[in-house]
Amino acid sequence: MFCYQCEQRARGTGCEVLGVCGKKPEVADLQDLLLYSLMGLSQVVLEGIRFGMQARRYGEFVVTAAFSTSTNVDFDPQRFVDLIHQAVALRKEIRKELESSGYDLRLEEGPTTFEPAVTREELLSQAASVGLFSYPADNSDILSLKHTVLFGIKGVAAYADHARILGQEDDDVYHFIFKGLAAIQQTGLNLDDWLRLTLDCGKAAYRAMELLDAGNTETYGHPIPPKGPLGHKKGKAILDKAxxxxxxxxxxxxxxxxxxxxxxxxxxxxxxxxxxxxxxxxxxxxxxxxxxxxxxxxxxxxxxxxxxxxxxxxxxxxxxxxxxxxxxxxxxxxxxxxxxxxxxxxxxxxxxxxxxxxxxxxxxxxxxxxxxxxxxxxxxxxxxxxxxxxxxxxxxxxxxxxxxxxx
Ligand code: SF4
CATH class of the missing domain: 3.40.50.2030 (Rossmann fold)
Structure with missing residues (x-):
């Protein structure tokens, strides 16, 4: 395992034996494999979008799955095994649908053709080659921004998932998540391109927070300061005017x-x-x-x-x-x-x-x-x-x- 996505990381560099958060190596490795599967799914979804496919339900899945790999969200290895298989099944479903409609998908060997093993032990052995430092990158700075975008996407996914539960979604947010995850497994973008993607991730985060705000206020109502006595009173207060x-x-x-x-x-x-x-x-x-x-x-x-x-x-x-x-x-x-x-x-x-x-x-x-x-x-x-x-x-x-x- 190697994980350095949060501020708690061991020795200030990364958790390699056991997460400071309690995450076990098995879970960390399965999370790596899930992310790899989501990157392959995202690449195929983007192809589908190009051919006019509706992608919302894939967005919902990717958001829930990416959120599950965030710090302290889920430590159940079986959940990650299930999500890996679901991601690959969805990827195959899209491919089949596109090919039956006459589209010629030319997918390179890699995350878009990944076949998950049957047993958990075999999955763990597959995970060994798809960790954070396996992502293709010309140099460590590009890899650094790839990791920044990946971890940023997990934060966006957290807000987007909560917003979806409250009835708020935006295909643009999902589209960015597909684009960011797909790009992590690709080469050809330079440092400026990755800086732009990093800010695009910020744009998606801002939109996801806006959706969550709308979900909260439309479900529970806008927080309105109630009528109350004016004047000074010792203790906490709700501030009523700007x-x-x-x-x-x-x-x-x-x-x-x-x-x-x-x-x-x-x-x-x-x-x-x-x-x-x-x-x-x-x-x-x-x-x-x-x-x-x-x-x-x-x-x-x-x-x-x-x-x-x-x-x-x-x-x-x-x-x-x-x-x-x-x-x-x-x-x-x-x-x-x-x-x-x-x-x-x-x-x-x-x-x-x-x-x-x-x-x-x-x-x-x-x-x-x-x-x-x-x-x-x-x-x-x-x-x-x-x-x-x-x-x-x-x-x-x-x-x-x-x-x-x-x-
Ligand atoms: S999420 Fe857990 S395993 Fe990862 S860096 Fe933070 S403490 Fe370590």
Whole structure:
């Protein structure tokens, strides 16, 4: 086994004997083989789409299967055996249908012709040659972006799968997933092409989050602040209006917003985020999001003219709402999002947070600070590319970062 898709990876490089998450080698290897099967299925689906085939049900399958390989989602080896066989059966079904309609499919030997073995032991032996480092790539930087797209797709798949359950789907999201998975097994794309695919993955993530938001609000209703007493009251609150915030920014009573968002985790370095929030100057507001907020969401930082200094935006599934708040603020203040007095301090852990990061990059957001460690699958060249294009940077210490941001 080799897996380095999440921030927990062993020794900062990757899990090779047993996952820090508890994933066993057998499961890791079957997941590799499932992904290989999905890449072959995606290549054939794209051929089918070219010939006018409806691909939604294949999209639904690929999304559910790709999501199952994300961190902590499924550790049942038999489920992966079943999914591998289903993926190949679907691939054959499409091929048969296209060929019976007179289309001449010329598929190269590889994932599109892969035949899964019958026993689990034999499947494991097949898996040995299709791991992460078997993907064709001219150099380690292209391989790095292939892994980035693959792990980003898992995050997109998580949101798309949840959205589908709530009745929201978009064939464009499925189409990107087919395209990304198919491309991983192909050669011919250069580093710029892969950077474009990485941002396309961010675009698909943004759309999948939008679908999930629509699924949630259409199923459960838009969150509406209920009527309640006005005035100050000690404790938690639901913030009811945006005008006060805009006015406070315009008059300088609010100097800066910090979106402190991302995943929780066990590493000691994550205390950075609690310390960061505690050290925010009195004229700054912390907007907090996702499970990474749990160590500090109940801190009492007081308020600025009645506006709580710690605003809880919700769960990671609400990342779309946080982006909409930033966009609304930029419209209200008539400025670009990157010129807002807003900084993003993110913690990542698994593939959903990676897909959110890619969505932010797709939207052109600059100066993101990321921690507690950077993804092990970024090579120095890929990291430099992201620094050059987006000025993304690792977190330092809360004091240094706050000082740098506020100047
Ligand atoms: S998901 Fe994370 S912790 Fe689990 S095996 Fe992969 S890198 Fe290791």
């Amino acid at each position: 005008d006060d915030i805009v006015a406070a920014v315009k008059t300088g009573r609010i100097r800066h917003f910090f979106l402190v968002a991302g995943c929780d985790g066990a590493k000691p370095g994550r205390s950075y985020y609690t310390e960061f929030v505690e050290k925010l100057p009195d004229d700054c507001i912390g907007m907090i999001l996702s499970c990474g907020k749990h160590p500090f969401f109940d801190k009492d930082l007081g308020d600025i003219d009645g506006i709580p200094r710690l605003l809880d935006i919700g769960r990671c599934n609400d990342a779309y709402s946080a982006i909409q708040i930033a966009l609304a603020l930029s419209r209200a203040l008539d400025t670009n999002v990157n010129d807002l007095p807003l900084s993003m301090i993110l913690s990542w852990y698994e593939q959903k947070s990676l897909s959110i990061l890619l969505a932010l990059l797709y939207l052109g957001i600059q100066d993101i600070r990321l921690g507690p460690g950077l993804p092990a699958f970024f090579t120095p060249t890929v990291l430099n590319l992201l620094v050059e294009k987006f000025n993304i940077m690792p977190i330092k210490t809360p004091d240094e970062d706050i000082k740098e941001i506020l100047g």
